Ligand SMILES: [Ca+2]
């Protein structure tokens with residue numbers, strides 16, 4: 001049961017994989033419903049409004065869908081920019 005030895009994926013490769021995993025119906029974007037499901041799969045238990053908040057941060061053009069570019073950018077932003085969401 002040893003995992004195949006693959007070279008460590010780059011950050012945006014990881015982001016793209018995470019995106020593909022979250023896009024359940026493979027229609028090219030993540031809906032909020034899919035986003036909730038992916039959080040659940042990752043066993044990230046966050047309140048509904050936090051999930052909504054994260055989703056809307058990813059959805060930079062606010063069309064209610066997170067496309068791959070938005071996801072990848074958000075993923076990198078999260079890692080590089082820190083996650084210091086100031087309480088409003
Ligand atoms: Ca989808």
Ligand SMILES: [Ca+2]
Pocket residue numbers: 059060061062063064065066067070
């Ligand atoms: Ca969008």
